[in-house]
Amino acid sequence: MAPTTVAARPAPSDDKRWRQVDVRMRRLGYRPDGLIEVLHTAQEAFGYLDDEALHYIGDCLGVPPSMVYGVATFYSHFTLEPQGEHTCVVCTGTACYINGAGALVKELEARLGAHPGETTADGKVSVLAARCLGACSMAPAVVVDGEVYGKVGPERLLGILEEL
Ligand code: FES
Structure with missing residues (x-):
């Protein structure tokens, strides 16, 4: 029997990085066994996995929070x-x-x-x-503290970081 899938639901915010997570879940057919892969994608996009991300991913994949937390805390990655x-x-996409x-x-x-x-x-x-x-239309794009900057050159990026 095919695993029960939940489906797409609205992302927690309009932060564009959720799209990356959504695309990954869609490609995996919202299958619960795609959990680790989706967590990787979310961590790559956001740098870490907060409660909101763990709950959202769990809800979309139909995985209970206990299991999502279990996986996220088990792997040191x-x-x-x-x-x-x-x-x-x-x-660093194409x-x-x-x-x-x-x-x-x-x-x-x-x-x-600091390297990536x-x-x-x-x-x-x-x-x-x-x-x-x-x-992609704003390439190269960077996200600093959740804010997207497009067509960024090295000097501008350093300027953005200096203002933090
Ligand atoms: S935003 Fe799509 S490749 Fe960078």
Whole structure:
């Protein structure tokens, strides 16, 4: 018997990163056994998994919260707390990559000393890379503390981060 699937429901907010999570769930047919993959996608997009994300994903996949929390806390790869004070997600999907995302990542490595997946030594900024933020027409796109910035060059990105 096919597993019971729930289905799409409105994302918790209009943050474009939810689209990434929604696309992944849709591709997996909202199957409960896609949970780990969807959690990976959400963590890649947001940097960590908060209550809202865990509940939303669980609801969409028809997985009870206890099991979602169980999986999210069992694997050390998942983190339930933001690591840095701020998060800077650089999209390295195809459209962004060909429009200069690589230079953004290099600049962050050179100026902040943080590679994607790392937090600056002062704990201020966690740098993350995402596959597609759903804002390809604005490539290269970055999301800083939940806000999407499009057509960002290295200097502008550093300016945005300096203002934090
Ligand atoms: S590839 Fe970067 S937003 Fe789509």
